[in-house]
Amino acid sequence: MKNFFYIGIISLILFEFLNVYFIMPLPGSQRIRSIDFAYFLYTWRWAFRGVFSLILLIGFLKAFQASKWFTLAGILLVLSTIYVFNFEMAADTMFYQPKDLQMKNAQSNKVEKNRIILGIELNGEAKAYPIALIAYHHQVLDTIAGKPIMVTYCSVCRTGRIFEPLVNGKSEKFRLVGMDHFNAMFEDATTKSWWRQANGEAITGKLKGQMLPELLSQQTSVEKWLALHPNSLIMQPDFNFKTKYDSTAKYESGKSKSDLTRTDSLSWKDKSWVVGIELGKDSKAFDWLRLKRERVINDQVGNQPVLVVLAADNKSFFAFERPTKEARFFIKNDTLNIDNKRFTLNGNSVDKSSSLKPIKAYQEFWHSWQTFHPATKKY
Numbered sequence: 001m002k003n004f005f006y007i008g009i010i011s012l013i014l015f016e017f018l019n020v021y022f023i024m025p026l027p028g029s030q031r032i033r034s035i036d037f038a039y040f041l042y043t044w045r046w047a048f049r050g051v052f053s054l055i056l057l058i059g060f061l062k063a064f065q066a067s068k069w070f071t072l073a074g075i076l077l078v079l080s081t082i083y084v085f086n087f088e089m090a091a092d093t094m095f096y097q098p099k100d101l102q103m104k105n106a107q108s109n110k111v112e113k114n115r116i117i118l119g120i121e122l123n124g125e126a127k128a129y130p131i132a133l134i135a136y137h138h139q140v141l142d143t144i145a146g147k148p149i150m151v152t153y154c155s156v157c158r159t160g161r162i163f164e165p166l167v168n169g170k171s172e173k174f175r176l177v178g179m180d181h182f183n184a185m186f187e188d189a190t191t192k193s194w195w196r197q198a199n200g201e202a203i204t205g206k207l208k209g210q211m212l213p214e215l216l217s218q219q220t221s222v223e224k225w226l227a228l229h230p231n232s233l234i235m236q237p238d239f240n241f242k243t244k245y246d247s248t249a250k251y252e253s254g255k256s257k258s259d260l261t262r263t264d265s266l267s268w269k270d271k272s273w274v275v276g277i278e279l280g281k282d283s284k285a286f287d288w289l290r291l292k293r294e295r296v297i298n299d300q301v302g303n304q305p306v307l308v309v310l311a312a313d314n315k316s317f318f319a320f321e322r323p324t325k326e327a328r329f330f331i332k333n334d335t336l337n338i339d340n341k342r343f344t345l346n347g348n349s350v351d352k353s354s355s356l357k358p359i360k361a362y363q364e365f366w367h368s369w370q371t372f373h374p375a376t377k378k379y
Helices: 002-020 035-043 045-066 068-088 133-136 222-228 240-246 288-294 366-372
Strands: 117-123 125-130 138-142 148-153 159-163 174-180 183-186 194-196 202-204 218-221 234-235 275-279 283-287 296-301 304-310 319-322 330-332 335-338 341-343 362-365
Touching: 002 035, 002 045, 002 068, 035 174, 035 202, 045 068, 117 133, 117 148, 117 159, 117 222, 125 133, 125 138, 125 222, 133 138, 133 148, 148 183, 159 362, 174 218, 183 275, 183 366, 218 240, 218 319, 222 304, 275 288, 275 296, 275 304, 275 319, 275 366, 283 288, 283 296, 283 366, 288 304, 288 362, 362 366
Parallel strands: 125 234
Antiparallel strands: 117 125, 117 218, 138 148, 148 159, 174 183, 183 194, 194 202, 275 283, 275 362, 296 304, 304 319, 330 335, 335 341
């Protein structure tokens, strides 16, 4: 009978390990398609724990009689394993949302002007979220123009997205549950489905296949954003997390030394930066180093002519639809030029007579863009 005790001990430890292994960046875990199995383990976790605990209890008395100290050590090992994997290694106990979300105008802002932000403008209202802050938080819940928004960032993919946190037409709350293929993953509070940060898709659970509505966002420096949106509010550091922010200070410039968040210096490597654009079923990646050399790229994604432009600060980038395939833009003093027309980097013509249509474009690690856009083309 004492063998039941040992079977229960081993089963509980193995289960707690696997319950975390598939949704955290552990060796090999993020390169296999295991999300449905991981969700099955997580959904039925209490049933597994109950069965294995019962097996343990069946053999406990005999094992205790055979070796009191060995039995107590086994119980301590199980409890320690449960604590480590469910608290120390749980995503939502490693990363927290801001306790004190403060948004300041340009005059009161304390974030340095050269820092990079994820910005959004809606119905004349603009807000900016420094990636050094949201890279730690992973998600920030806020509102803009009366609309709830969920500002997300995955530092392992180097990608920011802003969604409406709407599930089945209702505002929803989410928690960080782990990652899949190195991309942050959120769980909604109502259906417990798991949602991918890179595109807002529910990848497992009751709502598998549904999408969160995504809003247009842009990645720029604070200085360039304020030049385009002088009345914008900027998210300020929550000093409850100062030490956490310090750990991401070098990340945004590509100087992180971590294997997960470092930057490759050459093009088209796993951790190289690209600007990705997806239009319908077509997608294309633009090498960041080439964009820095060319400044303006006149190209197309599928049949849609597009324009990708990098500002003089080497941080702020923008993408627009080009009016025609023949239209060739160039940039001078951060002003787009074509024929006798000039446009600011927010797409508005200087003479206010016309505008360019902005399109969603994302700075991202090449491994991430390629994983979630396997048919992507390269520029």
